[in-house]
Amino acid sequence: MAQPGYKQFCPLAMAAEILCSRWTIVLLRELIAGSTRFNDLRRGVPKMSPSLLSLRLKELEMAGIVERKEVRSERGVYDYHLTEAGKDLQPVVETMGIWGQRWVEAQLSLKNLDPSLLMWDMRRNLNPKPLPRRRTVIQFLYPELAQSKRLWWLVIEADGDVDLCWSDPGFEVDLYLSTDLRTMTAIWMGLTTVDRESQRLSFTGDRKMAATMQTWLGLSPFAVEKKRTKA
Amino acid sequence: MAQPGYKQFCPLAMAAEILCSRWTIVLLRELIAGSTRFNDLRRGVPKMSPSLLSLRLKELEMAGIVERKEVRSERGVYDYHLTEAGKDLQPVVETMGIWGQRWVEAQLSLKNLDPSLLMWDMRRNLNPKPLPRRRTVIQFLYPELAQSKRLWWLVIEADGDVDLCWSDPGFEVDLYLSTDLRTMTAIWMGLTTVDRESQRLSFTGDRKMAATMQTWLGLSPFAVEKKRTKA
DNA sequence: CAGTATCCTATCCGATACTG
DNA sequence: CAGTATCGGATAGGATACTG
Numbered sequence: 001m002a003q004p005g006y007k008q009f010c011p012l013a014m015a016a017e018i019l020c021s022r023w024t025i026v027l028l029r030e031l032i033a034g035s036t037r038f039n040d041l042r043r044g045v046p047k048m049s050p051s052l053l054s055l056r057l058k059e060l061e062m063a064g065i066v067e068r069k070e071v072r073s074e075r076g077v078y079d080y081h082l083t084e085a086g087k088d089l090q091p092v093v094e095t096m097g098i099w100g101q102r103w104v105e106a107q108l109s110l111k112n113l114d115p116s117l118l119m120w121d122m123r124r125n126l127n128p129k130p131l132p133r134r135r136t137v138i139q140f141l142y143p144e145l146a147q148s149k150r151l152w153w154l155v156i157e158a159d160g161d162v163d164l165c166w167s168d169p170g171f172e173v174d175l176y177l178s179t180d181l182r183t184m185t186a187i188w189m190g191l192t193t194v195d196r197e198s199q200r201l202s203f204t205g206d207r208k209m210a211a212t213m214q215t216w217l218g219l220s221p222f223a224v225e226k227k228r229t230k231a
Numbered sequence: 232m233a234q235p236g237y238k239q240f241c242p243l244a245m246a247a248e249i250l251c252s253r254w255t256i257v258l259l260r261e262l263i264a265g266s267t268r269f270n271d272l273r274r275g276v277p278k279m280s281p282s283l284l285s286l287r288l289k290e291l292e293m294a295g296i297v298e299r300k301e302v303r304s305e306r307g308v309y310d311y312h313l314t315e316a317g318k319d320l321q322p323v324v325e326t327m328g329i330w331g332q333r334w335v336e337a338q339l340s341l342k343n344l345d346p347s348l349l350m351w352d353m354r355r356n357l358n359p360k361p362l363p364r365r366r367t368v369i370q371f372l373y374p375e376l377a378q379s380k381r382l383w384w385l386v387i388e389a390d391g392d393v394d395l396c397w398s399d400p401g402f403e404v405d406l407y408l409s410t411d412l413r414t415m416t417a418i419w420m421g422l423t424t425v426d427r428e429s430q431r432l433s434f435t436g437d438r439k440m441a442a443t444m445q446t447w448l449g450l451s452p453f454a455v456e457k458k459r460t461k462a
Numbered sequence: 463c464a465g466t467a468t469c470c471t472a473t474c475c476g477a478t479a480c481t482g
Numbered sequence: 483c484a485g486t487a488t489c490g491g492a493t494a495g496g497a498t499a500c501t502g
Contacts, residue, residue, distance in 0.1 A: 005343070006254070006257055006276075006278060006343075007278050007343045007345065008257065008278075008343055008345070008348060009340045009341060009343045009344060009345065009348075009349070009416055009420065010257070010260070010328070010331075010340075010352075010451070010453075011328050011329075011330075011331030011332040011335055011340060011420070011451075011453050012256065012257065012260050012324060012327055012328035012331055012453070013256075013257050013260075013331075013343075014331045014335040014339060014340050014343075015327045015328065015330050015331030015334075015335060016256040016257060016327065016331075018335075019251070019327065020250070020251040020252075020253070020255070020256055021251075022251070023237070024251070025243065025244075025247040025251055026237055026239065026241070026243065026244050026247060029241070029243050029244075045237075047237060047238050047239075064334070064460075084459070085330075085333075085334040085459070085460075088330060088333065088334065088459075089330060091326045091330075092323070092326045092327050092330055093243060095322045095323045095326050096243055096246045096247065096250065096323050097241070097242050097243035097246065098242075099242075099246050099316075099319060099320060099322075099323055100241075100242030100243055100244075100245045100246030100247075101242040102316075102319065103246075103295070103316040103319065104242055104245040104246060104249075108245060109240045109241075109242060109245050110240060112236070112237075112238045112239055112240045112244075112245075113240060114238065114239065114240065117239060117240075118240070121241075185240055189240065189242070220241070220242075222241075222242050222243070228315070228316070228319075229295075229316075
């Protein structure tokens with residue numbers, strides 16, 4: 001069942017048939033954020049199985065929202081790009097995200113901590129401008145987590161490209177940060193700030209880089225929206 | 232499966248968990264449009280089973296989107312109202328509907344014709360201003376449909392209240408209109424106009440009322456958006 | 463890297479009937 | 483009017499392994 005659609009001519013119902021299947025909106029967030037490769041998309045939706053991701057991408061292609069193209073001069077490598085119709089979904093995703101930021105209780109969001117997802121998001125939104133124009137390495141340590149998820153490195157290249165490593169890249173580290181995942185996530189979501197959480201953040205290394213963290217750490221696109229839930 | 236959520240702290244993912252379950256967005260459209268009673272909501276989502284409607288309403292209540300209250304001085308009669316958070320979903324529903332109107336092929340929408348739904352929508356959006364300040368009755372005839380769905384009456388009371396009848400209310404009819412359901416739906420959706428479809432519309436009765444139909448016939452809230460699909 | 467293939471079950475949901 | 487109760491089937495989608 002379920003699938004036979006809503007049988008309504010209303011354009012909203014038609015749109016909802018396409019957009020409101022499981023994972024679709026979150027996948028669109030990734031596409032809108034600029035991911036184009038299958039495995040990059042996977043990292044943005046890690047709990048989604050590859051089969052389902054593949055299926056959804058095909059559905060979006062059928063719906064005229066996504067275009068799949070072989071990358072020039074690379075055999076067997078494909079790119080997913082939003083079409084005009086796909087780009088026009090940005091306001092939909094944005095308003096829904098803003099609503100979530102305004103009205104979904106922070107406690108609820110913070111039940112879904114995930115270091116790899118957070119680091120992946122931080123990688124994407126990091127702003128290299130305030131950092132030195134050379135390779136810069138920042139190490140994140142979450143002491144409470146299991147071995148394999150405890151250490152992360154953001155490597156900002158001279159040209160501004162940002163890489164995320166979960167094993168020591170071997171470069172000299174400019175700034176070491178140790179904190180708990182919940183605090184770091186709350187900061188990234190804009191629920192609090194680096195300053196307000198200074199008690200829970202422990203820096204070692206470049207003092208100035210530490211002091212300006214709030215400026216180079218790119219926050220969630222929805223971080224600017226204030227919570228409106230009554231306490 | 233499905234249900235365990237997306238396990239993402241992202242506010243968009245949190246919002247999607249609430250909003251992107253089956254029927255929810257369409258139900259919200261009804262609530263935003265102003266329906267407050269269980270059976271009125273049913274008419275707006277006729278293909279949704281009452282159990283599921285009941286379940287969704289409870290979920291929306293839990294999510295702080297809807298409030299259920301007993302109507303004053305009427306035992307056992309309940310009202311569903313949007314909370315602040317619920318009202319704030321209007322932009323979400325609106326942008327999604329606009330996207331649908333822009334990008335979903337008209338042919339696809341027009342596969343889902345439904346006279347009772349159309350008439351129910353027309354009832355809601357009808358604009359009594361251009362009509363006489365007395366009871367006015369307009370009869371719709373869809374000759375191609377089965378008996379039980381062929382004849383409809385919109386009764387506009389002197390105070391502007393609009394009633395929909397599917398059996399002859401017995402009042403004198405001011406205007407008779409005969410057309411096919413597809414044409415009437417396309418007009419209501421803003422895909423075409425009364426003027427452009429004059430060939431397919433057959434009026435009897437008050438000439439002036441017929442001539443001004445485009446003004447008193449309330450269109451879909453999304454009718455103003457132009458299609459952007461390339462031909 | 464970029465997906466497919468397969469299996470299997472939890473659960474969603476549609477249909478229908480029923481209640482105060 | 484405003485829902486609840488029950489039932490059963492389809493299927494969506496999770497888990498896992500595999501391919502070129």
